[in-house]
Amino acid sequence: MNTETFPICQSCGMPMRQDDQFGKNSDGTKNGDYCIYCCPNGPEHMEGTLEEMIAVCAKIETQMGLHPDEETARTRLAQYLPTLARWKKA
Numbered sequence: 723m724n725t726e727t728f729p730i731c732q733s734c735g736m737p738m739r740q741d742d743q744f745g746k747n748s749d750g751t752k753n754g755d756y757c758i759y760c761c762p763n764g765p766e767h768m769e770g771t772l773e774e775m776i777a778v779c780a781k782i783e784t785q786m787g788l789h790p791d792e793e794t795a796r797t798r799l800a801q802y803l804p805t806l807a808r809w810k811k812a
């Protein structure tokens with residue numbers, strides 16, 4: 723088992739390794755479920771659809787070199803993101 727695991731954002735899948743990568747609740751406290759990019763001011767203010775999240779993440783992650791191209795990134799994210807808590811509930 724890999725013990726070097728970090729909490730991952732339950733919206734975009736980003737690993738959160740440092741305190742400043744965690745999202746914030748609307749009262750300014752740390753939110754342990756989401757990253758600062760997805761959740762800067764409380765989960766109740768989070769916007770966007772799964773399709774938008776896939777498009778945004780595909781672009782960023784391809785630029786980061788995580789995928790060979792954006793098309794591959796979209797395919798992978800379309801399979802992965804729906805397993806995260808934000809998108810799981812019907």
Ligand SMILES: [Zn+2]
Nearest residue numbers: 731734757760
């Ligand atoms: Zn996120």
